[in-house]
Amino acid sequence: MTKNFDVCVIGAGPGGYVAAIRSAQLGLKTVIIERENLGGVCLNVGCIPSKAMITAAHFLHRLEHQASDMGIEISGKPKLNMKKLVSWKQSVCDKMSGGVAQLLKGNQVEIISGEAEFKDAKTLSVVGKNVNDLIQAKHFIIATGSRPIEIPGFKIDEKEVLSSTGALALDEVPKKLVVIGGGYIGLEISSYLQKLGSEVTILEAMPALLQGVADAECVQVVARKLKKSGVQVHLGAKAKSYKASGKTYEVTYELNGKSEKIKADKILLTVGRKPNSDQMGLRKIGLKIDDKGFIETNAQRKTNLSHIFAIGDIAGQPMLAHKASHEGVMVAEIISGQNRAYDAKTVPAVIFVDPEIASAGWMEEEAKAHGHKELKIGKFPFGANGRAVSMMESEGFVKMIADAETHVLLGVHIVGPEASNLISEAALAIEMGARLEDLALTIHPHPTLGETMMEAAEATLGHAIHVIQRPLSGARKSPAGSSASASRVH
Amino acid sequence: MATQDVRLPDIGEGVTEGELIKWLVKEGDQVSADQPIAEVMTDKATVEVPTPYAGTVKQFKYSEGDMIPIETVMLVLDASGSASASKEKKEEKKAEAPKQESKPAPSSHSAPAPARSGGGGMDVYPPASDIHVLATPATRRLAREMNIDINQIQGSGLAGRVTREDVMGSNGGGKSAPAATAAMPPRMAFKGVGGDLEERVSMRGIRKKIAENMQMSKHVIPHFTLMEEARADELMKLRTQAKAAAEKYGVKVTYMPFIMKALIATCREFPMFNASIDDQSQEIVYKKYFNLGFAADTPNGLMVPVIKNADQKTLLEVSKDINDLAAKARDGKLALDEMKGATITVTNIGSVGGLYATPIINHPEVAIFGMYKLQERPIFVGDQVRKAHFMNFTITCDHRLIDGAVAANFMKAFVARIENPSQLMLDMI
Incomplete structure (x- = not known):
C-alpha cells in the first residue's frame, strides 16, 4: 500500500x-x-x-x-x-x-x-x-x-562479548568482568556492576580514562574512587583476542609492549559507537x-x-x-516554514559514574583555542557544602572557567553528587552569556547542592565565602602560589 | 557535482542587494577558490566578491549593471573532476534554461526561489550565530526570524553583548529602503543634442548611490542652514601646541578633532541634534552614543567614514582615526562597517574653498555641521584695528525636529567653546 x-x-x-x-x-x-x-x-x-x-x-x-x-x-x-x-x-x-x-x-x-x-x-x-x-x-x-563499534578479535554476540545492550540485560552478576574501552559507557557499566558484586578490570587503550571527553581533574576524582573500590584499570592496554577455556574466557592484551592475559566470565566491549x-x-x-x-x-x-x-x-x-x-x-x-538554525553554544554532557561528572561549555584548552587568552579558573569543593556533607556525598568539586577580562562564563565542569542535575544551570548561564557575577549574585537556596554553583563563581572571582582565599583588600598578601587560593589566572 | 552555484554572499550589515559593476572573469575562465570574480557595489562601497569554489566559469546569471539580491546565484561554475551522477546532468540543463532570456528575472533561477530560508542549497541565511556572539538564545532566534545576520550586529551591551534592542534597531531586515525610493519623483529623460557635443556615461556605482542618497534626503528632510563665525585665535594656539605634542606619537592633529569634540559637547546640551526620526513609528530617537561621520572627498566621489564612539576617545585617538579613515577612503579601502552608523556628520568643505555652503543632511541623521576656512581678518579693538583669526561654521538641520531658534542657541553654545577652549576642556571626558 x-x-x-x-x-x-x-x-x-x-x-x-x-x-x-x-x-x-x-x-x-x-x-x-x-x-x-x-x-x-x-x-x-x-x-x-x-x-x-x-x-x-x-x-x-x-x-x-x-x-x-x-x-x-x-x-x-x-x-x-x-x-x-x-x-x-x-x-x-x-x-x-x-x-x-x-x-x-x-x-x-x-x-x-x-x-x-x-x-x-x-x-x-x-x-x-x-x-x-x-x-x-x-x-x-x-x-x-x-x-x-567492534574491534578485531572481538565480535559482539551478547553472550561472550557483550555490548552495552547485553550488559544491561544480564540476569546474573558476572563474577569477573573485563571491560574493553574506558569511555563513558564502559565506566558507567563498570561502576554499577562492581557495586553489584563483579570483579571489574578495565582495559583502556588511551593513556587516560575519558581522555578529551571530560575535564582531567574531574576524571581524577572518579579514577581514584574506582581504584579504591577495587576496580582494576590498565591504561595504554590494547585488547587483542580472547579464547574460551571451559565456562570462562581468557582475554589477551598488550601492555607496554608485553602480552598479558586476564580471566573473565564476561567481556564487555565499549570502544565507541x-x-x-x-x-x-x-x-x-x-x-x-x-x-x-x-x-x-x-x-x-x-x-x-x-x-x-x-x-x-x-x-x-x-x-x-x-x-x-x-x-x-x-x-x-x-x-513547517519557520527559519531556524542550530546555534546552541553548548551541549551539556553527563557521565553517571561515581561521583557523577557533568560539563557544559569549554575545557581550559578549548577556551584558549577559541581565542580567550586570559582565563579565570576557580573551584569550589562539595566538602564545604552543607547539603553534600549531610548526604554523605562530599567528594568532588565545581570548576568554572571564565574569560579573565569580561568574566563571561566559558565552561563549567562538575564532579560530585547530582552533577547531572546541577549542570543545567551552567548550560543556561552559558547560553545566556552570563558573567561570573550573574551566578555569584543570584541567591541560591540553602541548604542545597546548587549553592556550590554560586560559590564556585565567587571562588573564580577570588572570594568564595566557604573556602579560605586571599583577602579582598590586598592588605594582607598571601604568599604567591599559596595553596589557599582556589582561583588562578591563566 | 558537475556544476557549482556561486551565490552573492552576505556582504555587510543591512545589505540586501548589490549592483554588479564588473565581472572580473570571463565565461570559460579557470578560477581558483577565493579568487575575486566580480566587483559589486553596495551602499557606498565597492567590494570584490571571491568565489568559494574552484572551477571553470560556465555561465553568468547577471549582466553588469544588474542588481543582485544577496544569497542568489550569480554565476555557475563547472567544477572539474567529480562529475558522475545523471541527476547532475539534469541540473546543468536546468541551469542553462534561463540563459536564453535577455534579462534575468528573479524567478528564473535554477535554485528554488526563496533561497533565504528553507531553500534548495546547503547555505543557511542568516548564517548560524557564531560561538563568540554574546546573545541569549531568544535574541538569536529573534534575529533569525527578522532575517538579520546576528554576526554582523555590533552589540551595545557589556563585552559586546547583542541585546534584543540591538536586533530590533538594526536595519538588517532589508525592508526599509524601498519604502523611501517608492516616493521618488519620476525619472525624467534628458534629450540632448547628441553627437560629439555630448558624452553619455552610465550613472552607476558610487555616483549613483550618492545621487540616490542625496535625493532621498532632500525629499524627506526639510532642510535649513544657519551660518555663524567664531574667533579662532585661542583655538589656533591650542591646536599648534597639540600638534607639536602629538608629533612624537606620529599623529597629525588638524582642527577637525577639536571641532568634533566641541560638537559632541554641544550636542549633549542639545540632544535633538544627535537624533533620528523613525517615520514609521512616528518617534524621535535620541542617541546616547556619538558616531561622527566626516565627509571625505575621494577620487571615486564623496565618502563618509565614521568614527565610532568618538565621545569616548581622546583628541589623539580621534585624530588618528581621522587620518586612518581618510587614507582608507582615498585608497578605496574603507570597509562597509566603517561607513555605517553615523549619528551626526561634519563636513570640512572649507578646506578646499568657499565661504559658506548649505550641505545636505546624511539621512537618517538630523543635522550636518559645516566648518570652513580659517581666515585672517581685521577687527576693531576700541578704535584700533587688529589682526584676528576667524572660522565660519554652519549647522544644517532637519526642521521637523529642530527649530531656527534652537539652532541659533546651539551655534551660540558651540561658538563659545571654540572662542574659549578652556570651556571645551571642562567638557572633556
Missing part, C-alpha cells in the same frame, strides 16, 4: 519521536517508522535502563557501606535479587516507551513498525511483521542513530556521507537532498540524546 505524508520520520529514538511530535503539533501529516522499540536505544537499551541499574547499585552500595555510619543497622548483608532488579529495570523502560507511544498517538502521528529502505529519494519501503508499505513524503527526517549510515540505501539515493559515516548536513540539518534532513547520532557529534531532541524540534519547525 502506498501512503502519502508531509513528514516521514525514520527512527523513533529521542531525536525521531520528538521531531514527529513537533511536526504533528505544527499541523503536518506525520508518520514515524521504527524497527525495534519506540524510544530507541536511549529508552530501551541505553540512557534509561542504565540509570535504573545505577540507582539500584548505588542504593545497595550505600546500604552496605554508609547505612551503619548513619545509625541504620541491618542484620546480615543486604541481598541482591538480580532477576528482580532486571525486571524492575524493564518495567521502567516499558513505562517510558509506552509513554512515547501514547504521546505519538495523542498527536495523531502514525506509527509503523518495520525495516525501512529508500527505493528512491522520495519513496521509502517499510517491511515488517504485518506491514509492506510504500511511503511517499514531502520531507524525510533520518534519525536512525548509531550502534556499537558508529552511525548507522550504511543501512537503508542512504548512499544509493545520493546522500552525502562523510568519511566517519555521518550524513553531511548544514546548520539546519538539511542534507544535500533538500527534502531530506538528518538529526541525532547519524548527523554528527556529540552523539547525545538531548542534542538529537533539540535538532528534532528544530527540523520540524524548519519543515
Whole structure:
C-alpha cells in the first residue's frame, strides 16, 4: 500500500519521536517508522535502563557501606535479587516507551513498525511483521542513530562479548568482568556492576580514562574512587583476542609492549559507537556521507537532498540524546516554514559514574583555542557544602572557567553528587552569556547542592565565602602560589 | 557535482542587494577558490566578491549593471573532476534554461526561489550565530526570524553583548529602503543634442548611490542652514601646541578633532541634534552614543567614514582615526562597517574653498555641521584695528525636529567653546 505524508520520520529514538511530535503539533501529516522499540536505544537499551541499574547499585552500595555510619543497622548483608532488579529495570523502560507511544498517538502521528529502505529519494519501503508499505513524503527526517563499534578479535554476540545492550540485560552478576574501552559507557557499566558484586578490570587503550571527553581533574576524582573500590584499570592496554577455556574466557592484551592475559566470565566491549549510515540505501539515493559515516548536513540539518534532513547520532557529534531532541524540534519547525538554525553554544554532557561528572561549555584548552587568552579558573569543593556533607556525598568539586577580562562564563565542569542535575544551570548561564557575577549574585537556596554553583563563581572571582582565599583588600598578601587560593589566572 | 552555484554572499550589515559593476572573469575562465570574480557595489562601497569554489566559469546569471539580491546565484561554475551522477546532468540543463532570456528575472533561477530560508542549497541565511556572539538564545532566534545576520550586529551591551534592542534597531531586515525610493519623483529623460557635443556615461556605482542618497534626503528632510563665525585665535594656539605634542606619537592633529569634540559637547546640551526620526513609528530617537561621520572627498566621489564612539576617545585617538579613515577612503579601502552608523556628520568643505555652503543632511541623521576656512581678518579693538583669526561654521538641520531658534542657541553654545577652549576642556571626558 502506498501512503502519502508531509513528514516521514525514520527512527523513533529521542531525536525521531520528538521531531514527529513537533511536526504533528505544527499541523503536518506525520508518520514515524521504527524497527525495534519506540524510544530507541536511549529508552530501551541505553540512557534509561542504565540509570535504573545505577540507582539500584548505588542504593545497595550505600546500604552496605554508609547505612551503619548513619545509625541504620541491618542484620546480615543486604541481598541482591538480580532477576528482580532486571525486571524492575524493564518495567521502567516499558513505562517510558509506552509513554512515547501514547504521546505519538495523542498527536495523531502514525506509527509503523518495520525495516525501512529508500527505493528512491522520495519513496521509502517499510517491511515488517504485518506491514509492506510504500511511503511517499514531502520531507524525510533520518534519525536512525548509531550502534556499537567492534574491534578485531572481538565480535559482539551478547553472550561472550557483550555490548552495552547485553550488559544491561544480564540476569546474573558476572563474577569477573573485563571491560574493553574506558569511555563513558564502559565506566558507567563498570561502576554499577562492581557495586553489584563483579570483579571489574578495565582495559583502556588511551593513556587516560575519558581522555578529551571530560575535564582531567574531574576524571581524577572518579579514577581514584574506582581504584579504591577495587576496580582494576590498565591504561595504554590494547585488547587483542580472547579464547574460551571451559565456562570462562581468557582475554589477551598488550601492555607496554608485553602480552598479558586476564580471566573473565564476561567481556564487555565499549570502544565507541558508529552511525548507522550504511543501512537503508542512504548512499544509493545520493546522500552525502562523510568519511566517519555521518550524513553531511548544514546548520539546519538539511542534507544535500533538500527534502531530506538528518538529526541525532547519524548527523554528527556529540552523539547525545538531548542534542538529537533539540535538532528534532528544530527540523520540524524548519519543515513547517519557520527559519531556524542550530546555534546552541553548548551541549551539556553527563557521565553517571561515581561521583557523577557533568560539563557544559569549554575545557581550559578549548577556551584558549577559541581565542580567550586570559582565563579565570576557580573551584569550589562539595566538602564545604552543607547539603553534600549531610548526604554523605562530599567528594568532588565545581570548576568554572571564565574569560579573565569580561568574566563571561566559558565552561563549567562538575564532579560530585547530582552533577547531572546541577549542570543545567551552567548550560543556561552559558547560553545566556552570563558573567561570573550573574551566578555569584543570584541567591541560591540553602541548604542545597546548587549553592556550590554560586560559590564556585565567587571562588573564580577570588572570594568564595566557604573556602579560605586571599583577602579582598590586598592588605594582607598571601604568599604567591599559596595553596589557599582556589582561583588562578591563566 | 558537475556544476557549482556561486551565490552573492552576505556582504555587510543591512545589505540586501548589490549592483554588479564588473565581472572580473570571463565565461570559460579557470578560477581558483577565493579568487575575486566580480566587483559589486553596495551602499557606498565597492567590494570584490571571491568565489568559494574552484572551477571553470560556465555561465553568468547577471549582466553588469544588474542588481543582485544577496544569497542568489550569480554565476555557475563547472567544477572539474567529480562529475558522475545523471541527476547532475539534469541540473546543468536546468541551469542553462534561463540563459536564453535577455534579462534575468528573479524567478528564473535554477535554485528554488526563496533561497533565504528553507531553500534548495546547503547555505543557511542568516548564517548560524557564531560561538563568540554574546546573545541569549531568544535574541538569536529573534534575529533569525527578522532575517538579520546576528554576526554582523555590533552589540551595545557589556563585552559586546547583542541585546534584543540591538536586533530590533538594526536595519538588517532589508525592508526599509524601498519604502523611501517608492516616493521618488519620476525619472525624467534628458534629450540632448547628441553627437560629439555630448558624452553619455552610465550613472552607476558610487555616483549613483550618492545621487540616490542625496535625493532621498532632500525629499524627506526639510532642510535649513544657519551660518555663524567664531574667533579662532585661542583655538589656533591650542591646536599648534597639540600638534607639536602629538608629533612624537606620529599623529597629525588638524582642527577637525577639536571641532568634533566641541560638537559632541554641544550636542549633549542639545540632544535633538544627535537624533533620528523613525517615520514609521512616528518617534524621535535620541542617541546616547556619538558616531561622527566626516565627509571625505575621494577620487571615486564623496565618502563618509565614521568614527565610532568618538565621545569616548581622546583628541589623539580621534585624530588618528581621522587620518586612518581618510587614507582608507582615498585608497578605496574603507570597509562597509566603517561607513555605517553615523549619528551626526561634519563636513570640512572649507578646506578646499568657499565661504559658506548649505550641505545636505546624511539621512537618517538630523543635522550636518559645516566648518570652513580659517581666515585672517581685521577687527576693531576700541578704535584700533587688529589682526584676528576667524572660522565660519554652519549647522544644517532637519526642521521637523529642530527649530531656527534652537539652532541659533546651539551655534551660540558651540561658538563659545571654540572662542574659549578652556570651556571645551571642562567638557572633556
